[in-house]
Amino acid sequence: MYDNPLTKRTAVTHEVKISARGVNVFYGENRAIKDVDVDIEDKTVTAFIGPSGCGKSTFLRCLNRMNDTIDICSVKGLITLDGEDIYAPSIDPVQLRAKVGMVFQKPNPFPKSIYDNVGYGPKIHGMAQSRADLDEIVERALRRAALWEEVKDRLSSPGTGLSGGQQQRLCIARAVATEPEVLLMDEPCSALDPIATAQVEELIDELREQYSVVIVTHSMQQAARVSQKTAFFHLGHLVEFGETGQIFTNPHDPRTESYITGRIG
Amino acid sequence: MNDRHIVKSYDRDLEAIQALIMKMGGLVEVAILESAQSLENRDEELAERVRKNDRAVDELEERVNQECARMLALRQPSASDLRTVLTVMKIGANLERIGDYAKNMAKRTGVLVQMTPIDGSAGAIRRMSMAVEAMLKDALDAYIQRDAELAQDVRMRDMEVDQMYNALFREFLTFMMEDPRNITACMHLHFIAKNIERMGDHVTAIAEQVIYLVTGEMPEDERPKADRTAVEAPRV
Numbered sequence: 367m368y369d370n371p372l373t374k375r376t377a378v379t380h381e382v383k384i385s386a387r388g389v390n391v392f393y394g395e396n397r398a399i400k401d402v403d404v405d406i407e408d409k410t411v412t413a414f415i416g417p418s419g420c421g422k423s424t425f426l427r428c429l430n431r432m433n434d435t436i437d438i439c440s441v442k443g444l445i446t447l448d449g450e451d452i453y454a455p456s457i458d459p460v461q462l463r464a465k466v467g468m469v470f471q472k473p474n475p476f477p478k479s480i481y482d483n484v485g486y487g488p489k490i491h492g493m494a495q496s497r498a499d500l501d502e503i504v505e506r507a508l509r510r511a512a513l514w515e516e517v518k519d520r521l522s523s524p525g526t527g528l529s530g531g532q533q534q535r536l537c538i539a540r541a542v543a544t545e546p547e548v549l550l551m552d553e554p555c556s557a558l559d560p561i562a563t564a565q566v567e568e569l570i571d572e573l574r575e576q577y578s579v580v581i582v583t584h585s586m587q588q589a590a591r592v593s594q595k596t597a598f599f600h601l602g603h604l605v606e607f608g609e610t611g612q613i614f615t616n617p618h619d620p621r622t623e624s625y626i627t628g629r630i631g
Numbered sequence: 632m633n634d635r636h637i638v639k640s641y642d643r644d645l646e647a648i649q650a651l652i653m654k655m656g657g658l659v660e661v662a663i664l665e666s667a668q669s670l671e672n673r674d675e676e677l678a679e680r681v682r683k684n685d686r687a688v689d690e691l692e693e694r695v696n697q698e699c700a701r702m703l704a705l706r707q708p709s710a711s712d713l714r715t716v717l718t719v720m721k722i723g724a725n726l727e728r729i730g731d732y733a734k735n736m737a738k739r740t741g742v743l744v745q746m747t748p749i750d751g752s753a754g755a756i757r758r759m760s761m762a763v764e765a766m767l768k769d770a771l772d773a774y775i776q777r778d779a780e781l782a783q784d785v786r787m788r789d790m791e792v793d794q795m796y797n798a799l800f801r802e803f804l805t806f807m808m809e810d811p812r813n814i815t816a817c818m819h820l821h822f823i824a825k826n827i828e829r830m831g832d833h834v835t836a837i838a839e840q841v842i843y844l845v846t847g848e849m850p851e852d853e854r855p856k857a858d859r860t861a862v863e864a865p866r867v
Contacts (some may be wrong), residue, residue, distance in 0.1 A: 423719065586709065587707055590709070613713070614709045614710060614713070615709070615710060615713060615847065616710065616714075616847030617710050618846070622710075623710050623711060626638050626709050626710055627636065627708070627709055627710050627712045628637050628638060628641065628710060629634070629635060629636050
């Protein structure tokens, strides 16, 4: 079936982009993530699924050190990006987050113009030599986020004036503008209507050509639609990790089966 | 895994499509036995009834297909629920084919009662159809009980049906060689035997669906086949 040109969602094994070994995360005394080992591949969409409070968002936030911003949170274990320990003292978290971009559940545009929302990152990372360069970067990012046609005539109006779905695509444009290598998405579609959701899913599929995408989603169908690999988290454990088609037709762990089929687990 | 869905109507729907399959299975089992019985007893009335009852099986299959399409669209089942819906659809198609073969047997019975009976043939066909009916019953039990072992047993038993068919094939050939006046009846009887042999194949396909439902994988081993009539000349 993998020869079928219709299904370009094969689990072709790519190089490992992010590798986690023996990862434990504590919120004070509370151990939220328990001994998680996982390899996230390049040019692959990996979905994290699991019930609320299972630790999937916490684990996602470890991957670009967003948990650093929470005082009581401590991360143990080894997480590497291209073989390099991202928690090593030599790593600058700001530089790391330029490589590992993130899109959040709620759209959070800067209180600036649409243009500046997208152009800010490339500007501070010195990616544009001239105004013309920056124009090009902004347009490319907005096009990739399927937003260009809707906003090209009002780039200077505030990003906060857009609709919810447009704001979320603006945040995605902002995240891809810095050309990250990995894109983390924490429930990117939970506030979007089905059309905007489909546009974001199409974008995720396109991004996969170049990046590694990790998406946390409560929609099992979304995980099934967009990802090639799926990880199921439960009570802080990584219960099952495998090819998405296998997870959704024949999961090996009974807890995975209970969860994805909507039974009381 | 927990048995119950959080959404209770989901369980009811899944049970409903499986109940339809069981109902179909029950009708088809009766059709197999009654068509063979009508042949043995030269009972035209019973044969006519078998032919008429097949319509109910066809209608049930149509309903199974509709309900399954609905479930796929509305509930997007996954994992074992998805396998349940997929296997229900396939088993429905297999049962419908078996029903058609039984109906065809009943039709030929209508012709055969006008002719001189061929010695011993009706009894042999009756035994063969009983073997297939027993296989079907076990396959459906295996389905309800999610019993892959019983399903595997059913798969293996198809060989016995094939052997009975081989024996009948040779027997009919002998009869036809002995007396050309037997040819018409023997041709009909041979079609009937072949129909039952094909029923066995469909029952085997049902058993394979049970294995897929339970394990998530189709059986990989080659099933033993004993129908050699297409590959070697019979020795008579």
